[in-house]
Amino acid sequence: MVSLKFSIILLSLFSLAIITQAQDLTYLKYICPKNYAYYMPNSTYEANLNLILSSLSSNATRNNINGFYNVSAGQAPDVVYGMFLCRGDVSNSVCRNCVTFGTKDVLQRCQMEKAAVILYDECELRYSNRNFFSTVDQNFTLFMMQSPNNVTVEPDRFNQLVATTLNNISTRAASAASGAKKFAVQQANYTGDQKLYSLVQCTPDLSTSDCSRCLEGAISKLGDCCNRRQGGRVIFASCNFRYELYEFYNATAEVEAVPAPPPATPSPPPASGSKTSGKGKERTILKTVLGTSIPIVVLAFLTASCIIYFRRIRRKETDEEKNHRSFFQELRKSRGSTFAEGGYHLPRCAPSLLACAWQLWNEGNKAELIDPMLSDSCNAEEFSRYMHIGLLCVQEDASDRPTMSSVVLMLKSHNSFLPQPERPAFVGRFMDNLEATASNFSVNEMTLSDFDAR
Incomplete structure (x- = not known):
């Protein structure tokens, strides 16, 4: 009975949350x-x-x-x-x-x-079920008027002011950087005590020209929907605009930046004679292991993707027997090169693979991360996308990282929009310390035995 009452209360709270x-x-x-x-x-x-x-x-x-x-x-x-x-x-x-x-x-x-x-x-x-990504879609048009009243003061000048303002901010929205918000607002003086407030927006996956074309098409509908009206909007699937004689948007939102995550607060030192919690140790170890292993796993996946692609091309060029022999030869070369030379050779940039990937990404030199042995056979565009996904997975703020289901969808689809990655964890904080102490590192000399079946 108690369990039933508890379930009813829980369901009621859930329903209330949805209604709210x-x-x-x-x-x-x-x-x-x-x-x-x-x-x-x-x-x-x-x-x-x-x-x-x-x-x-x-x-x-x-x-x-x-x-x-x-x-x-x-x-x-x-x-x-x-x-x-x-x-x-x-x-x-x-x-x-x-x-x-x-x-x-x-x-x-x-x-x-x-x-x-x-x-x-x-x-x-x-x-x-049809692909509409990165395309101007005007298959449906929605006209809306918040107020059915017409302006009474200089209506023709008002129409011209609306069109001019919308065209001006359309240019600003369309010229936003790739992946950024294609959004702009502006207020203009209509009469001495009356202002006009306008807003335009495109989907960020549109190019500059496509966003401009979409908004031009929407603004061309002004005469059909909103002639002399005190407010109105036109909505296409890919873009929209709205204007009113009152402030209907958050005027400060356009310039607000996403706040950086707060700096980590150092833990207070344990009291004299107190015992350290085993649970706290486990949490610290877990953070260290995840922070170290995730970048390695993700970037190893990128390299593995190119190797798989290389093997696929080789398989098409030779018959089954020759390909079988060639595969093991390439595998032996890869293993020998990797271990005998100390592993994957970083490009000229940074002392760690993750830091190097981040630096090359920001410089626009993503192809430099590809192993030279695979550069001729690795699809640069595909590699760039995998590198992009990998950097999204190792962002410093865990809330910015995509979920596993999202990563699977990103890898399956080449049409999905990818946001710009933020700085990875453990990159940029103590690079100077690494460089300062690099000369103190010792080289681990080792030999590798390659066993073959008799």
């Missing part, structure tokens, strides 16, 4: 395109869709994605593409709440649909 979350959002519109097919219950497509929605919800909690994330899962004909875009001035918590609620709400509104779009004032969420 929904009340914080401003629902606008949902679209279930009728020219798309339906999926069947318990089908592969439904499984991929659930995976996509789960990934969107989990990645909405990250701090370094600029309110945008896209991902795909599965293979044709069951592939699913998903995306969310949060309004550029909302906080991370509002973005997270909007996306989390939207992933549940959209399934209720577009049941068994292979494509859907749901719009809130705070975010947009979308999925489809």
